[in-house]
Amino acid sequence: MNTTAHSNTHISTPQAMTSLETPPTHHCIAHNCYSLRCPAGTEHKGKEAGAPMVKFSKQFEGQLVPEWKEAFVDYWQLKKDVKKLQAAAGESVAVPSAVSSPWLRQTLPTAHWVMRLPFLHPHGHHREPAAIQVHKKLMIDRSVDDAIVGEVYETGVADGAGFVDDEAAKVFFQRLDQQLNKVNRFYERKEGEFLERGESLRRQLQILVELKAAITQQQQARHGGGSSKGSTDTDDPPVSCSIQLGDQSLRQIAEQEEDGDTKLTNDETAKSTDEGVVESGKLGRPDEEVARKLRTHSGRVVTCQGRNVRINIPVTTPSRTVTAIRELLFEDMLSQSKKTSTHGTDGNEKLSINKRKLRQAEKMIRGALVELYKGLGYLKTYRSLNMMAFVKILKKFDKVTDKEVRQIYLKVVESSYFNSSDKAVRLMDDVEELFVRHFTEGDKRKAKMYLKPNQREESHSTTFFIGLFTGGFLALFIGYCIMAHIAGMFTQQSDKVYMSTSYPVLSMFSLFFLHLFLYGCNIFMWRKTRINYTFIFEFTPTKELKYRDIFLICTTSMTIVVGVMFAHLTSIVKGNSSRAVQAIPGSLLLVFLSILVCPFNIIYRSSRYHFLRVIRNIILTPFYKVVMVDFFMADQLCSQVPVLRSLEYLACYYITGSYMTQDYGYCTRVKHFRDLAYAVSFLPYYWRAMQCARRWFDEGDINHIVNLGKYVSAMLAAGTKLAYENNDSAGWLSLVVIVSSIATIYQLYWDFVKDWGLLQFNSKNTWLRNDLILKQKYIYFLSMGLNLVLRLAWLQTVIHPNIGSLDSRVTLFFLAALEVIRRGHWNFYRLENEHLNNAGKFRAVKIVPLPFHEVGDD
Numbered sequence: 001m002n003t004t005a006h007s008n009t010h011i012s013t014p015q016a017m018t019s020l021e022t023p024p025t026h027h028c029i030a031h032n033c034y035s036l037r038c039p040a041g042t043e044h045k046g047k048e049a050g051a052p053m054v055k056f057s058k059q060f061e062g063q064l065v066p067e068w069k070e071a072f073v074d075y076w077q078l079k080k081d082v083k084k085l086q087a088a089a090g091e092s093v094a095v096p097s098a099v100s101s102p103w104l105r106q107t108l109p110t111a112h113w114v115m116r117l118p119f120l121h122p123h124g125h126h127r128e129p130a131a132i133q134v135h136k137k138l139m140i141d142r143s144v145d146d147a148i149v150g151e152v153y154e155t156g157v158a159d160g161a162g163f164v165d166d167e168a169a170k171v172f173f174q175r176l177d178q179q180l181n182k183v184n185r186f187y188e189r190k191e192g193e194f195l196e197r198g199e200s201l202r203r204q205l206q207i208l209v210e211l212k213a214a215i216t217q218q219q220q221a222r223h224g225g226g227s228s229k230g231s232t233d234t235d236d237p238p239v240s241c242s243i244q245l246g247d248q249s250l251r252q253i254a255e256q257e258e259d260g261d262t263k264l265t266n267d268e269t270a271k272s273t274d275e276g277v278v279e280s281g282k283l284g285r286p287d288e289e290v291a292r293k294l295r296t297h298s299g300r301v302v303t304c305q306g307r308n309v310r311i312n313i314p315v316t317t318p319s320r321t322v323t324a325i326r327e328l329l330f331e332d333m334l335s336q337s338k339k340t341s342t343h344g345t346d347g348n349e350k351l352s353i354n355k356r357k358l359r360q361a362e363k364m365i366r367g368a369l370v371e372l373y374k375g376l377g378y379l380k381t382y383r384s385l386n387m388m389a390f391v392k393i394l395k396k397f398d399k400v401t402d403k404e405v406r407q408i409y410l411k412v413v414e415s416s417y418f419n420s421s422d423k424a425v426r427l428m429d430d431v432e433e434l435f436v437r438h439f440t441e442g443d444k445r446k447a448k449m450y451l452k453p454n455q456r457e458e459s460h461s462t463t464f465f466i467g468l469f470t471g472g473f474l475a476l477f478i479g480y481c482i483m484a485h486i487a488g489m490f491t492q493q494s495d496k497v498y499m500s501t502s503y504p505v506l507s508m509f510s511l512f513f514l515h516l517f518l519y520g521c522n523i524f525m526w527r528k529t530r531i532n533y534t535f536i537f538e539f540t541p542t543k544e545l546k547y548r549d550i551f552l553i554c555t556t557s558m559t560i561v562v563g564v565m566f567a568h569l570t571s572i573v574k575g576n577s578s579r580a581v582q583a584i585p586g587s588l589l590l591v592f593l594s595i596l597v598c599p600f601n602i603i604y605r606s607s608r609y610h611f612l613r614v615i616r617n618i619i620l621t622p623f624y625k626v627v628m629v630d631f632f633m634a635d636q637l638c639s640q641v642p643v644l645r646s647l648e649y650l651a652c653y654y655i656t657g658s659y660m661t662q663d664y665g666y667c668t669r670v671k672h673f674r675d676l677a678y679a680v681s682f683l684p685y686y687w688r689a690m691q692c693a694r695r696w697f698d699e700g701d702i703n704h705i706v707n708l709g710k711y712v713s714a715m716l717a718a719g720t721k722l723a724y725e726n727n728d729s730a731g732w733l734s735l736v737v738i739v740s741s742i743a744t745i746y747q748l749y750w751d752f753v754k755d756w757g758l759l760q761f762n763s764k765n766t767w768l769r770n771d772l773i774l775k776q777k778y779i780y781f782l783s784m785g786l787n788l789v790l791r792l793a794w795l796q797t798v799i800h801p802n803i804g805s806l807d808s809r810v811t812l813f814f815l816a817a818l819e820v821i822r823r824g825h826w827n828f829y830r831l832e833n834e835h836l837n838n839a840g841k842f843r844a845v846k847i848v849p850l851p852f853h854e855v856g857d858d
Helices: 056-063 066-071 075-088 166-224 250-258 288-296 320-326 331-337 355-401 406-415 423-439 444-451 460-487 496-501 503-528 533-537 547-573 584-596 605-619 628-638 641-655 671-699 702-726 730-755 778-799 808-840
Strands: 003-011 035-037 114-116 132-141 147-157 239-244 300-304 307-311 348-353
Touching: 056 075, 056 355, 066 166, 066 355, 066 808, 075 166, 075 355, 132 406, 147 166, 166 355, 166 406, 166 423, 355 406, 355 423, 355 444, 423 444, 460 547, 496 503, 503 533, 503 547, 503 584, 503 641, 503 808, 533 628, 533 808, 547 584, 584 605, 584 641, 605 628, 605 671, 628 641, 628 671, 628 808, 641 671, 641 808, 671 702, 702 730, 730 778, 730 808, 778 808
Parallel strands: none
Antiparallel strands: 003 132, 035 114, 132 147, 239 300, 239 348, 300 307
16 A cells, blocks of 8 residues: 655643642552543552552553454563663663552552543743654555545654663654554554444344334234233244345345445334444434435335334355354245245245244344453453553653653653544443343343353362362372282283273273363463463353362362272272172263263353263264364364273173173174274264364365365274284284374374464574464473374384283373373463464454344355
């Protein structure tokens, strides 16, 4: 874009300013020319309250929006520039990070404050000329009729300003201008996106209310005709609606929609949703000019029981990724609009709408409003934190240079777009008002629960019980190992019945809860490094499991498992081999499965059911749209093949009643069960391959097909290993080595380059990527080396390792545990890369698909 800078005006203010009278609840920083309006509920905690003095840079980094980090003020680079000036001045004392004001000694609130500069005395004493002058310039695009594309600020340092190093000062202000311009551009762009989303939601609500009114009118007419008033929503017949197309062809209407000429409107005045986003950002009544255009443009009129609602429904099929959602309310109409044979002479089409569909649409719109409100809250945080960063860095600059330039530049910052625009703030208030009116029936408290959900507080009792059960688990496990060693249970001459029936239960639970424990470690590291896993997995903040919850589940469950297995082993050692004793491992498994599907609201029911829904989506792949949490969980299952095989074997052993006769070889002799065991080994790779196929079908990205090839190669490697186990020959051994080597190289490439985003040769970080979460680069190289070593676990198929006299099943358990550890290690870098991809696109909130198809949605 060909742009030129046109000087518009410049701002230069005297250096001395008067103080403002501040309300009692506000706190002013001594000698600063501004006051801070603290958020509601934030109480002042001074030194006497024992508040810790935290560096602003730590507070700033801890409270910024992680996905928008690159759009925030680069406070750390500006600090380096100030330190250069300090070094030039020959000062040996570092710039203090704390100030004398008690207000700054409190932790920077996550809520929002408003900065206000005081007025200037029109008549003041004679002062020295300003050291800097800040010019505001308009950027003009000559290629688009001299259109103004934005404004930028440039600061000029006056000759003879008295800086110790004029060049260093100029570099500082040049960088400061760049940061201010960056913040303004980002804020304006994000504000525009949110305003557009708010207008779209206003139209969606308008359609929803009209359709609900049509259904209500139809029900009243039916009830008045003598139908039962006690009918449920499922008994309500759908509203019969017709779509009037007029004399225009479907293609002509589609072209009008493509051009943006067709808008959403009502033939009747909407009583509760006639608000729109006007230029100020306020959701208010649309002006008459817009209303006139809406009435004059051609569109489709949906007539439902005498009520006409003109809505926008493009004829063309929506994109495949949102087809099911887009056709939620209008599938009958969309399917008919593709068939010209269904068009009557009058161009009418039929549509079926009922309460169930409207409830689904209402849920989608409600979720979109919540996400919009969250995004506006992030924007408000962005505004306040950046303003505070400018204040702090200019204070440091004044302290180092002994110049009074802070007042001048802060006046400019205050008047800049990101601090002066109130569109987002007003839109935030109006979204809250709309939510209260339409979704909580005027209950503001209930609306706050949706819009501002409170995080579940972590209890100290959780930490206590983690320690308690950890100690219990270690004690029982040590006792179990000692008893098993004395009884010779884990040796090659051990009791074959115990190792074939009871040991698989212990190993299965151990591998599963080891994986869950590593997931808790992942959450701890993701939170510490500010990787927004909650947003990536689309978890509900109020219901998601914290890492302490996961550790509590793991320690409690393993204490129970090892305790029961210890009692079971004690009974066997004493010679008690009754059916009741042999049924103990199976009963333990049954208890845990019962807890998993328990319908009562106990033991993290929301998390258990979410887990089951994800497993359902994986099993029914590719019939469900694949989201991040689905294919992430499918990847975890690829590392839990031994658990799935043990589960299948134990189900066969106990369901067929083999445990009564201790015929542990029955399930390996029957061909059907043996073939099923082989199929279980392939299932996780098959599910993952089908997910890749579904994502390719939805998104059209060829990389998903390449990823599918990785899982196909894994299935081929698993097949050759099974064949080699049944036919121990040199030919099959060679085939295992070749196929497994190819699969390993394929997997390593995908791990490093695609899933982790590493091995980028043009990166500023050699062999890594440009952006890294961890500061120590060597950790990434160690991680790649560890992943390489653990990926070679398939070699056990070739070399058949034995650890002393241990049973081969114990050796296989250790190898399976290494694969679980590799997966837990892989998880951190996989989500780190996903988080950086979101940050590169500044994605911090979900874009919830809307039920009614609008212009530009294809």
